[in-house]
Amino acid sequence: MSTTLAQSAKIRWGILSTAKIGRTKVIPALQSSTHNDVIAICSRDAQSARKAANELGIARAYGSYEELLADPDIDAIYNPLPNHLHVDWSIKALQAGKHILCEKPLGLNADDAQRLLDAAKAHPHLNAMEAFMYRFHPRWQAAKALIDSGRIGKLLTLHSHFSYNNRESENIRNHADMGGGALMDIGCYCISLSRWLFNAEPTQVVGQITPYEDYEVDCFVSGILEFDQGSATFTASTKIEPHQYMEAYGEKGSILLPVPFNPISDSATEIHIKHNGENEIIAIDSSDHYREMVDAFARSIINKELVPTPLTDAINNMRVIDSVFASAAEGRWVEL
Numbered sequence: 001m002s003t004t005l006a007q008s009a010k011i012r013w014g015i016l017s018t019a020k021i022g023r024t025k026v027i028p029a030l031q032s033s034t035h036n037d038v039i040a041i042c043s044r045d046a047q048s049a050r051k052a053a054n055e056l057g058i059a060r061a062y063g064s065y066e067e068l069l070a071d072p073d074i075d076a077i078y079n080p081l082p083n084h085l086h087v088d089w090s091i092k093a094l095q096a097g098k099h100i101l102c103e104k105p106l107g108l109n110a111d112d113a114q115r116l117l118d119a120a121k122a123h124p125h126l127n128a129m130e131a132f133m134y135r136f137h138p139r140w141q142a143a144k145a146l147i148d149s150g151r152i153g154k155l156l157t158l159h160s161h162f163s164y165n166n167r168e169s170e171n172i173r174n175h176a177d178m179g180g181g182a183l184m185d186i187g188c189y190c191i192s193l194s195r196w197l198f199n200a201e202p203t204q205v206v207g208q209i210t211p212y213e214d215y216e217v218d219c220f221v222s223g224i225l226e227f228d229q230g231s232a233t234f235t236a237s238t239k240i241e242p243h244q245y246m247e248a249y250g251e252k253g254s255i256l257l258p259v260p261f262n263p264i265s266d267s268a269t270e271i272h273i274k275h276n277g278e279n280e281i282i283a284i285d286s287s288d289h290y291r292e293m294v295d296a297f298a299r300s301i302i303n304k305e306l307v308p309t310p311l312t313d314a315i316n317n318m319r320v321i322d323s324v325f326a327s328a329a330e331g332r333w334v335e336l
Contacts, residue, residue, distance in 0.1 A: 011099070014078075016089060101131050103130075137292065154230075162189055181219070186236045194234070200227050206324075207221060221328070255273055256273075265290070267286050319336060
């Protein structure tokens, strides 16, 4: 780590592409955070890079990904490229000596994602993490603490739903070769939270994909994840009315999170609890989970600590995604 970084306790970021999630969510979070500065952005088109840099107040704009990675003043890279480019360019970032925060899902499948884990092991002085922002929101932290403490008794089952309606033919989420589809884009959240709340990996899964005419990707997927302690069910769709929620049920009550995955940044949120026949609402102060995530990642770099969420968690999530795909294709339960 450079002397300048050590003195300022600021991580200097380069943004790999002008993807919408970077421009609208992550870059503003980095710029308003405690431990981060955004100093450069790139695109395969220099004009697009300069336009984004001007709009976002970023000093440097590069007309290629390679130029960004070669900048010696950049400490960390945020990678919001399409899913099929996550692993290769994240590995190149590590090889260029940069820490890497890569958008979810980490790769196209578990084997693909494993390549990044292997590369990260070869660069132990660099931090690498999947950008699953939801876990960093104080509401999710509080909900998990409530479940772990036994507030609703032993967790037995949970259901999550995440949907939106995107019928744009050119959108990367509607292209199979780019890793599009409902399961990869939003079903991954449902799988991740299920594993996290149960503090375990599923023993077997079953999945169902409903075909949509004229679309090559999965547009509606549902699944069941069986754990030793209980089960989790989910539905995810990119072709129905936008909606999302998560409800967890225990022996003594339940916890409901409305809009659990992308609440409005810096807005108050709620946890709804039913316990022994009584209803309770816990108010959670406003927070931007993207900002919480990037500051947590920055602190791990500055303090030379392990990242908050290890890449092994991302690999395990990809294994479940792979198994849901296999189950839907073969019409059977798949053991993990």
